[in-house]
Amino acid sequence: xxxxxxxxxxxxxRRVGAGTARFIGRLGFAARxxxxxxxxxxxxxxxxxxxxxxxxxxxxxxxxxxLVSGLFVGMVLALQxxxxxxxxxxxxxxxxxxxxxxxxxxxxxVAGLLFASRAGSAMTAExxxxxxTEQLSAMEMMAVDPLxxxxxxxxxxxxxxxxxxxxxxxxLGIFGAYLVGVKLIDIDAGAFWGNMQxxxxxxxxxxxxxxxxxxxxxxxxLIAVFExxxxxxxxxxxxxxxxxxxxxxxxxxxxxxxVLTVFMFRGVGV
Amino acid sequence: xxxxxxxxxxxxxxxxGIGAILFLxxxxxxxxxxxSPAGYRLEANFDNIGGLKLRAPVKAAGVVVxxxxxxxxxxxxxxxxxAMRIDRGYEFTSxxxxxxxxxxxxxxxxxxxxxxxxTKMLGDGGKIAKTxxxxxxxxxxxxxxxxxxxxxxxK
Numbered sequence: 373x374x375x376x377x378x379x380x381x382x383x384x385x386r387r388v389g390a391g392t393a394r395f396i397g398r399l400g401f402a403a404r405x406x407x408x409x410x411x412x413x414x415x416x417x418x419x420x421x422x423x424x425x426x427x428x429x430x431x432x433x434x435x436x437x438x439l440v441s442g443l444f445v446g447m448v449l450a451l452q453x454x455x456x457x458x459x460x461x462x463x464x465x466x467x468x469x470x471x472x473x474x475x476x477x478x479x480x481x482v483a484g485l486l487f488a489s490r491a492g493s494a495m496t497a498e499x500x501x502x503x504x505t506e507q508l509s510a511m512e513m514m515a516v517d518p519l520x521x522x523x524x525x526x527x528x529x530x531x532x533x534x535x536x537x538x539x540x541x542x543x544l545g546i547f548g549a550y551l552v553g554v555k556l557i558d559i560d561a562g563a564f565w566g567n568m569q570x571x572x573x574x575x576x577x578x579x580x581x582x583x584x585x586x587x588x589x590x591x592x593x594l595i596a597v598f599e600x601x602x603x604x605x606x607x608x609x610x611x612x613x614x615x616x617x618x619x620x621x622x623x624x625x626x627x628x629x630x631v632l633t634v635f636m637f638r639g640v641g642v
Numbered sequence: 643x644x645x646x647x648x649x650x651x652x653x654x655x656x657x658x659g660i661g662a663i664l665f666l667x668x669x670x671x672x673x674x675x676x677x678s679p680a681g682y683r684l685e686a687n688f689d690n691i692g693g694l695k696l697r698a699p700v701k702a703a704g705v706v707v708x709x710x711x712x713x714x715x716x717x718x719x720x721x722x723x724x725a726m727r728i729d730r731g732y733e734f735t736s737x738x739x740x741x742x743x744x745x746x747x748x749x750x751x752x753x754x755x756x757x758x759x760x761t762k763m764l765g766d767g768g769k770i771a772k773t774x775x776x777x778x779x780x781x782x783x784x785x786x787x788x789x790x791x792x793x794x795x796x797k
Binding site for chain 1: 648649652654655656658662665666669699
């Protein structure tokens with residue numbers, strides 16, 4: 373019996389070791405891929421039309437989902453926030469609550485999650501399918517570098533779109549909170565905006581929120597193009613790569629958000 | 643897709659995106675005072691500033707007339723030196739009393755200015771001589787307990 377136990381144990385450890393090695397290998401590949409994308413970026417900017425097309429696909433076409441979700445998140449936040457704040461007689465601080473939570477956290481994070489599922493998955497599926505139908509190899513045959521022609525424009529399109537989408541999300545959220553708070557619940561409009569303006573700091577809150585969304589944009593776009601480029605060139609491979617993109621970029625956004633928040637807001641109010 | 647329609651959409655998207663950032667900066671963050679800080683500076687010494695913070699409002703008759711710009715500790719007099727930036731257009735007499743107040747029990751701490759009857763006005767860098775410290779709740783409770791105890795022993 374002990375010998376089978378030891379054998380099973382050894383097999384388990386071997387599997388863990390192989391998994392770890394594969395993970396580190398992929399991480400190294402992704403890092404080198406990132407450097408290669410950056411190196412091919414000047415080409416994407418020289419043919420700006422390619423990048424504009426990707427901004428259109430990942431940014432302009434995501435507008436509807438971002439605007440509608442922002443509006444509803446803001447309205448729900450206002451209803452729930454009012455319910456708690458009015459117990460302490462602090463319902464005039466509703467604007468502060470909504471603006472700070474949207475600008476600092478919810479705007480970048482929720483917009484990032486939506487962006488990952490709306491645009492990141494599409495990027496992966498597109499590049500993966502190009503690989504599966506050997507379009508990428510065909511480009512290489514014609515001496516066109518797929519990194520410069522396909523990957524870099526998509527990466528930069530995502531990086532440019534993400535901060536704009538997050539700002540729009542926060543703006544619509546604050547507008548939604550204004551609708552519910554001022555128009556529906558009848559909080560004084562002056563107190564709503566005045567307290568908000570007194571509490572929100574441009575450098576500390578808004579710029580940090582934009583930096584966050586920029587970092588999320590880089591992370592999601594990199595994961596999306598990497599998973600697409602790395603996908604197995606089969607129907608199944610593309611589908612699992614798309615799933616991986618959504619899962620990995622959501623986890624990356626939440627983990628990066630924690631790290632960034634620790635660095636940005638550790639000393640708030642001191 | 644037609645190239646000019648694509649340009650139009652991207653242009654629209656980028657424009658409203660930048661518009662959103664501007665909205666956040668101007669309407670939410672109130673970034674209108676950056677650059678040259680308008681107004682003039684007043685200083686006041688307090689024995690205790692309570693929970694006063696930077697950028698706290700300075701109010702006269704309940705109207706915000708400026709903001710707290712800097713808070714320092716003066717090691718010579720053991721007092722807190724509070725610098726305020728008062729908006730242009732508001733002037734206060736030289737016998738103005740500055741007091742540290744709290745709006746409501748849990749509300750924000752601010753500085754209230756009460757003008758006197760003097761005809762001389764405070765200019766830039768002026769010092770407010772008469773001040774009233776903030777209320778520290780713990781001290782107040784301590785005082786209350788001591789009073790209660792002395793009442794009890796007197797009986």
